[in-house]
Amino acid sequence: MKTITFAISLLLVSVVAVSEKQDHATVKASNTINHHEQSGRRAQNGPNAGKRMATWRKAHNDMRRKYHVEFGGTFKSVKWNMELKNHAEKWAKEIVKTCVNRTPKSGQNPNDYGVNSAVKTGTRGFQNPITVMKTWEKKLPLGYPKNSVMTQVLWRNTGYVGCADASSAVGAEKTCTAAVCVYAKAGNCAMKRFGFNWTQAVIEGPACSATCPPNLEVC
Numbered sequence: 001m002k003t004i005t006f007a008i009s010l011l012l013v014s015v016v017a018v019s020e021k022q023d024h025a026t027v028k029a030s031n032t033i034n035h036h037e038q039s040g041r042r043a044q045n046g047p048n049a050g051k052r053m054a055t056w057r058k059a060h061n062d063m064r065r066k067y068h069v070e071f072g073g074t075f076k077s078v079k080w081n082m083e084l085k086n087h088a089e090k091w092a093k094e095i096v097k098t099c100v101n102r103t104p105k106s107g108q109n110p111n112d113y114g115v116n117s118a119v120k121t122g123t124r125g126f127q128n129p130i131t132v133m134k135t136w137e138k139k140l141p142l143g144y145p146k147n148s149v150m151t152q153v154l155w156r157n158t159g160y161v162g163c164a165d166a167s168s169a170v171g172a173e174k175t176c177t178a179a180v181c182v183y184a185k186a187g188n189c190a191m192k193r194f195g196f197n198w199t200q201a202v203i204e205g206p207a208c209s210a211t212c213p214p215n216l217e218v219c
Contacts, residue, residue, distance in 0.1 A: 044089075044126070044165055052129070053080055056163040056181070059133040060153055067154050073203035076156050081184070083213040084162025087113065088180040092166035095119060099168060099176035112209040114158060114183030116149045121176045124167035132179050144198035148188050151198055155187025157207045159219050184219055185209045 044052060057080045068075045091104055101119040109115060118132045139147040152158065163181040168174060189208035194201040212219035 053085065053163075056080075056129045057161065059129045060161055060181075063133060063137060063150075063153055064156075068156060068203065071154075071199040071203050073156060078161045078183075079159060081160040081162045081213045081215070083215050084113065084160060084182040084184060085164050086162070088115075088162050088182040089164035089166060091115065091117070091182070092164055092178040092180040095178040095180070096166045096168040096172075096176055099174040099178075101178070111184070111211040112186060113211070114152045114155070114186035114188065114209070115180065116152055116183070117178060117180045119176055119178045121174065124170075124175060124177055126165040126167070126177055127179045129163065129179070144191060144196065144201075145188075147198070151202050152183055152187045153181075154202045155183070155205065155208075156203050157205060158183045158185060158187045159207075160184045160213055160216070162213075184211065184213050 057078070061077045064078060065075045091108070094104075094108070095101065095117060096119075099119060099121055101117055103109075103115050103117070106112075116136065118127060118135060120127055133153070136149045136153060140150050141147075144151060161181055161183050163179065165177060165179050167177040185207035186209040187202075187205065187207075190205050191198065191201055194205065
């Protein structure tokens with residue numbers, strides 16, 4: 001009888017140990033997910049937010065400096081705008097609900113801003129702005145409109161940009177992160193005027209929307 005009782009006790013101890021190990025693994029996995037979520041939020045809205053915004057702006061201006069001259073123009077920088085950044089964050093949050101990359105419909109973009117976006121699945125970690133920009137740059141040789149994300153980046157008469165990120169909710173059916181940049185005034189219009197010579201349009205094309213960022217009367 002003592003032998004049976006001892007064996008049962010050992011079995012119970014073993015079950016408890018396995019249960020505790022599984023609970024620990026679950027907590028560890030949860031903490032890892034939360035760490036990625038918190039890291040992303042800190043990068044965008046925490047102490048390092050300024051650095052990330054500066055990286056986005058520099059990535060744009062590095063490309064503009066390179067291609068404005070290559071396309072026969074003079075370099076014109078784009079400025080950062082927090083109102084556009086907030087608009088970008090709202091759209092990024094919409095995208096990660098389905099993890100499908102898409103542009104906003106007219107009702108979702110009443111100011112007719114230019115909008116670029118990039119989605120990466122299988123992760124909640126925010127994308128490096130420079131990596132996103134290089135991905136967009138690779139589309140340039142495809143010609144317009146397949147390269148429209150990059151022509152918007154380069155559009156000389158676009159004066160302001162704001163970029164932001166979002167990641168899918170923990171436990172969501174799909175896992176992804178989205179990077180969105182919003183531009184004012186928008187580019188990518190009047191291509192017929194330039195005989196669909198998109199390099200010329202990038203340099204000489206007009207601003208393609210009427211609305212400035214909400215905090216600016218003139219842009």
